[in-house]
Amino acid sequence: MNYEPIIKGNVKEFSVKPNLLNYEEARESFSWDDIYKELDGLEGGGLNIAYEAIDRHAKTSLREKMALYWEGKDGNSKQYTFHDLYTLTNRFANALQSLGIKKGDRVFTYMDRTPEIFVAILGTLKAGAVVGPLFSAFGPDAVKDRLQDSGARILITTPGLVATVHEIAGELPALEKIIIVNRRKTPYELNENEVSYERIMESASEEFEIVKTEKEDKAIMHYTSGTTGKPKGAVHVHQAVMGHYATAKYVLDLHPDDIYFCTADPGWVTGTSYGIFGPWSNGISQVVYEGGFSASHWYGVIEKYQVTVWYTAPTAIRMLMKAGEKVIGKYNLKSLRYMCSVGEPLNPEAVVWSVEAFGLPFHDNWWQTETGCIQIANYPLQDIRPGSMGKPFPGVTAAILDEDCKHELPPGEEGNLALKSGWPSMFRIYWNKKELYDSKFINGWYITGDRARKDEDGYFWFVGRADDVINTAGHLVGPFEVESALIEHPAVAEAGVIGIPDKLAMEVIKAFISLKDGYEISDELIMEIKRFARKKLHAVACPKEIEILDSLPKTRSGKIMRRLLKARELGLSEGDTSTLED
Ligand code: ATP
Numbered sequence: 001m002n003y004e005p006i007i008k009g010n011v012k013e014f015s016v017k018p019n020l021l022n023y024e025e026a027r028e029s030f031s032w033d034d035i036y037k038e039l040d041g042l043e044g045g046g047l048n049i050a051y052e053a054i055d056r057h058a059k060t061s062l063r064e065k066m067a068l069y070w071e072g073k074d075g076n077s078k079q080y081t082f083h084d085l086y087t088l089t090n091r092f093a094n095a096l097q098s099l100g101i102k103k104g105d106r107v108f109t110y111m112d113r114t115p116e117i118f119v120a121i122l123g124t125l126k127a128g129a130v131v132g133p134l135f136s137a138f139g140p141d142a143v144k145d146r147l148q149d150s151g152a153r154i155l156i157t158t159p160g161l162v163a164t165v166h167e168i169a170g171e172l173p174a175l176e177k178i179i180i181v182n183r184r185k186t187p188y189e190l191n192e193n194e195v196s197y198e199r200i201m202e203s204a205s206e207e208f209e210i211v212k213t214e215k216e217d218k219a220i221m222h223y224t225s226g227t228t229g230k231p232k233g234a235v236h237v238h239q240a241v242m243g244h245y246a247t248a249k250y251v252l253d254l255h256p257d258d259i260y261f262c263t264a265d266p267g268w269v270t271g272t273s274y275g276i277f278g279p280w281s282n283g284i285s286q287v288v289y290e291g292g293f294s295a296s297h298w299y300g301v302i303e304k305y306q307v308t309v310w311y312t313a314p315t316a317i318r319m320l321m322k323a324g325e326k327v328i329g330k331y332n333l334k335s336l337r338y339m340c341s342v343g344e345p346l347n348p349e350a351v352v353w354s355v356e357a358f359g360l361p362f363h364d365n366w367w368q369t370e371t372g373c374i375q376i377a378n379y380p381l382q383d384i385r386p387g388s389m390g391k392p393f394p395g396v397t398a399a400i401l402d403e404d405c406k407h408e409l410p411p412g413e414e415g416n417l418a419l420k421s422g423w424p425s426m427f428r429i430y431w432n433k434k435e436l437y438d439s440k441f442i443n444g445w446y447i448t449g450d451r452a453r454k455d456e457d458g459y460f461w462f463v464g465r466a467d468d469v470i471n472t473a474g475h476l477v478g479p480f481e482v483e484s485a486l487i488e489h490p491a492v493a494e495a496g497v498i499g500i501p502d503k504l505a506m507e508v509i510k511a512f513i514s515l516k517d518g519y520e521i522s523d524e525l526i527m528e529i530k531r532f533a534r535k536k537l538h539a540v541a542c543p544k545e546i547e548i549l550d551s552l553p554k555t556r557s558g559k560i561m562r563r564l565l566k567a568r569e570l571g572l573s574e575g576d577t578s579t580l581e582d
């Protein structure tokens, strides 16, 4: 295991004192009950995520504090205080009730990152319904699968996206009403089962008494990314907000004066847990950029809003690396003080690069749709070992278990990454898939499906998804290690590694790569990259074959789909591709 280089834990010489000052002490003293006490709860008892995120601030001196700085992709921008969001979400909750929505009903959103998606998600939670955000780039099959599975009664969408819903409307018996948000006033004639968002909001009252929800009432469902197979609907309850709140405070290190920027879409769990609930339950101002990935726009947003804390994902960081440092030089990014990453393994090279490019390392953290909030993380004050996911969150117990998931393995040994079940934001069911849910719990552990190892000092190192680990000549090789070595080569932008069947070795390693701008495909380049990999990797982990693609197949949330690389390589069925990026 390579621990070097170690990046000393510093937040720009601690310009702001981190919230978590001593990890070991925090582990000793942490209690979820204490976190619960930092929240308000509903008057008369109960807990509601939207109340904690918005209403409680609207009643304090934070009332006029900016909650949302929204930057449209066409250059428009808008700002909303906590009080603005309080009244808007009240109106939306009233509107849902007038449409017959009751506690526990499913209400889905299918729209771009405009302010209304925040109003719709939070308003739905206030009405006691279960909200299901869908990514706006989904096609008809992906939308149909999720609306059918969840039995959603209401969908909130836009004139630009509703055509997709019309295509499948006949196959959605549970769907009663579609709310059309027409922010850009596109000419559109409503169908019989459609209502105008603007109209229902106008006539709805600003006063609303939140439907009483308890800690264990269902709040939000997210379909997983579909990286390893058909997406599953992971359902979270209202007390998940304890996890969002605590991890946003101690891992994202949010402070009252921060301007926070999360690049994830609310269609994915990162975009709700940390694009809505985490920052706002802490009363933090955040910036939302409507558009997709763009190095110059993102840097522009950071400069314009003086962003201090930035949370993004490895694929985006690799794309920023590809865009290069020249573009960074055009912006003043001095406001940044802390940066985090989640979603895929963060290659050590990316951490080292970020220190060179921004003067700050990206702090990797690990979690899943199922876990609801960050579970393993690099904290501001802790030294970073690039390539490591860090250490378990103080309120979380993580372990590496053996093949039967019965015994913990000693440091250094690779096994199944598991979490002691019972943290507040743990998923409570996979919608309609009880057996699958039950199969994930063994002896009080939640088995994550990821392979990892822990070092002597308690840092966790990701090896690969259980399905992706390669068995070659009697050795288990995780794709992450090989991919990380490959992307250290200056020509390689991204890499996806799979095992292909082999008579002698059982499997041999094949790597798919895409190139940085300015490099041409050639046999010499492939040979050179192979030689480079041989210097970096143990002989068994070296790719036998390297193929260059224009880009690698990825999910909409930016994860490399190794199962698709494999299916295509072996001529097998591609399975569920509903989350595949165009
Ligand atoms: P599906 O379960 O449908 O196959 P998915 O697992 O990609 O999709 P998510 O819940 O969005 O769906 O992603 C969680 C997974 O992403 C983790 O189990 C892990 O494999 C990977 N992941 C997330 N963060 C990290 C990280 N920091 N390092 C390594 N892997 C990570």
Ligand code: MG
Pocket (backbone or CB within 6 Å): 224, 228, 368, 449
């Ligand atoms: Mg998964």
